[in-house]
Amino acid sequence: MASLSLPGTKAKKYNGPRPVSIRQDLLQIADLLEVSFTDMDYSGRMAVREMRTLAHSGPLLWLLQGMDRMIKALMQGFVWVEDEHIVGNVSISRAGFENTWIIANVAVHPDYRGHGIATALCQKALERISSWRGSAAVLQVEAQNPGAHHIYQKLGFYDERTFTRWRWRFSDHTPRPLENMPRITYRAPHEWHDEYELAELVRPQHMGGLGWLRPNSPSHFRPWFTNLFKPGRTEHWIVRGGNNLDAAILTQAAFGSAYLRFDMLVHPHRQGYLEDALVNYILRYAAQQYRGALTEHPADDLQAEKVFRYHHFEAERTLIHMRWENPYL
Template sequence: MSTLGTSLNQATTGKIRPLNAIRDLLKVADLVELCFHHNMDREGQRYVQQMRTASKDRHFLSWASNSLPLRGYVWEDQKEIVGNISIIPFRKAKKNIFLLANIAVHPDYRRKGIARLLTQKGMDHVRKRGSEAMWVQVEEDNLGAIKLYEELGFQARALRTTWDAASQLQPKEALVKSNITTRVAHFWPQQYQLLKKAYAEELSWYRMPDWENFRPGIKYWLYRIFVENDVRQWAAQKDGSFQAGLIWIQTRTRRAPLWLAAAPDVDTETLAALLLHARFHLASQNRELYIDYPAGELNAAFEEAGFILRRTLLWMCADE
C-alpha cells in the first residue's frame, strides 16, 4: 500500500476503505448525482433513485452487501463520503472482466490524488480476483481523467456515442417508405458482418446480445420461443441491396436499445426513414429508445430521425 500512498497530496485528509452498502449507499448516490448530473440520462437517474430506495431497505442491503456488483471503495473524510469507485464483474468466453465505474470525487476534494488512489485500489482489487481485462469509461472531453487513466496503464479502445430518442413519436412524423420491410433472411450475412463492425468483439461483454441468436434458422426460432419472445427486426434496402438493419429486443426496463447495422454507403434519408419506422412501430411499447454507435458516424441520420446526442464516452482498457 505504500506505493499507492505516494501519489496522494500530503494536505489531503481522510482515508480509503471498502464500500459498506448498508451504511454508504445513500451517500454514494448523492455523490454520483453531484458529479455526473450534467450528463445523466434517465437510466442514470433511475439508478441513483434505486440506490436511495435500496438504502432504506435493510433486507435488500443485507443481501446486497455480499453481492459483487456492489463491491467498491470510498474515500471518507470526517464521516462524509467524498470519493467512490464501483467494481462491476463480467464474464465472457471464460474471461474475468471488470468495469471500474462511478469513479467520482467531490468537487471540493479534487486534484488531491484521491481519484488516482481509488482507481489504483480498484485495479489491485480486481487483479487479486483474476482479472484478465479491466475497463473504464470516461467522457471524451474529460482530459484530466483520460490522462490519469493513461498513466495507470489504460489505453483508448473505442469512442462511442449514445443517441436518445427525443420524445414519443407521433404517427404523423413517421415516414412511409416501401423499401423498409421486416428482416430479409438473405441479407443476414451482410447484416451480421456490419453488426460485428459496429459493436466490436472486445466490447461484447457489456450488455451486448449474441448476434448468432438472430441468424435465420431453427436456433433463432428457439431463441424467440424460450428466451426472448418479442424480437423485432427491420431492414432498409435500395435497388435490391441491403442498406441498414435494426434489431429490438423487449426488455424489463423502461429504457431499451436499438441495435443498428448500416452499410458504408447508406444515405441519410434511407437510414432516417428506417429509424423513424422502428420508432413508430415501437411507440406502443412505451419504452425509451436509444442507440449506442461509434462516435462521429451517421450523425445526420440520427438527428433527422429525432435522436439527441446524449454523451460520447471513451472506452479504455488495461489488459492483464
Template sequence: MVSLSVSNKTATTAAGPRPVNLRTDLAPLADLIEVAFHDSMDSGGRAAVRELRALSRIGPGLNVLAGVNELTQGISLGYVWEQDGKIVGNVSVYPANWPASLGNAWIIANVAVHPDYRGQGIARRLMEACLNMIRERGGTTAVLQVDRENSIARRLYQRLGMTTERTWTHWRRSPSGRIPPPAPNGNVHITRRRRGDWRAEYALAEIVRPAHQGGVGWMRPLHPGLFRTSLISLISDWMSLRSFERLAIYDEAERRIDASLWIESAFAASSVQLTLMVHPDYQGLYDEALINLAVRRYGARQPLTIEHPEDEMATGALLQQYGFRPVRTLVHMRWSATP
C-alpha cells in the same frame, strides 16, 4: 457514469482507499453520487440513488442481497475514500458476465469524488485499488464509460493504461404527431431477418461494429450469441412481455445483409430501443429507410432511443432530421491486464 477532476496535487489527510462496507456506507454513498453527478444524472441514475437509500435501511440481510442484486454487487466489490470523517470518494466494480471466450471482464462505474476534495489524487488512488483487485481476481479486461467532454478523467484513465474503443452518442426522440412520409428510396426492401441468417448479420457487424471498437455498444461486445435467437431467449422474452424484432436489408444476389435494425420493447418500458448497423457503402440510404420505418411505426406514441457511433456522421445527421436529439456522448474505454 464517470465524473471527476484531478490535478498534480496530493491528498493530505487520507489513509487511502478501503473496501465498501455495505452495512454502513450505502446512505453516504447515495449522498456522494448525487452530489458528484448532479449535472449529468439521468432518470436511471436518480432511481439508483433512491435504491441505495432504500437498501441502506435493510440491515443484516443486505450481505445476502449483495449476491443477487446487481447494484449492491457492484458497490460491495468497490472502494471508498474516507476523509475528515466522511466518505468523499467511490469507485464501483462488478463482473461483466460476458461469454467465457471473451475473457474475465469487469465493469468500472461510479468513479466519484466530492467536489470539495477533487484535485488531490483521490480518483487515481481509487482506480489503482480497483485495477489491482481485478488483477487479483484473474481479470483480463475492464471497461468503463466517460463523458466525452471530461478530458481530465480521460487523461487519467490513459495514464492508467486504458485505451479508447469508440465514442457513442445516445439519442432520444420524444413522441410526436408529426410522422414523416415514407422514405424517398422506395425500392429498398425491408424484411424480417431470417433466423438462419445470423451469420450474415454477424459478418456485417464485424465490418461496422468490430470487436476492437467494443462491438455493438455498451456491454454488447461482438459475439455470435448476440445474433442467434435461442429457445431460452424466446421463452424469456415471452415471460417478460418483451419484444425483440430483427429487420434486415438483403443483397440476395451476394447472399449478404447490408443493413439491419433491432427493435426492442417491453411492457411498461420507458422507450423503444433501436440498434442500427449499415454497411459503409449504403450509409445515408439504408439507414434512412430503417429509421423512417421505426419512426412511422412507433414515433407517434412512444419515445425512441438509440446508442450510435459518433463517427458515423451521415447516420447522425439523419437521426437529427427525423427528430432525434442527442442526450449524451460517451467514450468507451478498455483496460487489459498485462502478465
C-alpha cells in the same frame, strides 16, 4: 440536492482508501454520488434513490447483499476516507462476458479533487481485478470530461469507441412512408450469419461491439430459440443487396417500456443512402406500438447523426467506452 458536510473538528483516525463496508457506507456513498454528478441522468437519479431506500431498510439490506447487482458492485469497490467521512468511491462488478470487469461510480467530492484520489481508487480497483485473474476492465467516461479521460489513459485504459444515446419521443413528428423505400424484410433464421458478418464489419468487437456491455457475438444474431430467455421481444430486419446485406435493424421492446430500443447497421458502401429510410421505418414501427425510440450509436457516424437530427431525435449523452487489458496475465 443533498449536501455533504465535512466536520473539521474531529480527530483524524484513518485517511485513505479502504474496502467498502456496505452497512456503514451506503448512505454516504449515495450523498457522494449526488454531489459529484450534478448532471446525472434519470437512471442515475433512480439508482441514488434506491441506494437511500436500501440504506434505511435495515435487515432487508443484508438480505439483498447477495442478490442486488448494484449492491454487489458497491460491495466489491473502495471508498476514500478523510476525517471519518467518505470523499471518494469506486465500484467493481462483473461485465458478464470474457472475464471482463466493470469500473463505475468513480466519484470524488468537489472539495477534494486534484489530489490524486480518483487515480488511487482506480489503481486499487485494477489491483483487485488482477488478483481475481480478470483479463480486462471497461468503463465509460463523458466525452466532455477530458480530465477524467486523461486519468484513465494514464492508468492504461484505451479508447474503444465513442457512442451517443439518441432519444425520439412518441409524440414528436411521426414520419410518413417515403416514396422510394428500400425492401426491408424480416430476417429469416438462415440469414443470421450474414447479419453477424455485417455487424462485425461496422461494429467490430475491438471498437466496442454493439455498444456498452453488448459484445458483438453470434448469440445476438442466432435464431430466436437461442434467445428464448432474453427479456422482451427482439426482432431483426434486413435490407439485402445481392449476396450480402446492405443494412440491418435490431429492435428490442422490453415489457412495459415506453421506448423501442434499436441498433442500425449499414454497410460502408451504402452509408449515406439508406439511413433515412431505415429510421423512417423504425419510427413508424415504434409509433404503431405507441412507443418512442432509443438507440446508442457510434458518434463517428456523421451520416446517421444527420438523419437522427432531421427526425427530431435528442442527443442525450456522449460517452467514450474505454478498456484496460490486464498486463499480468
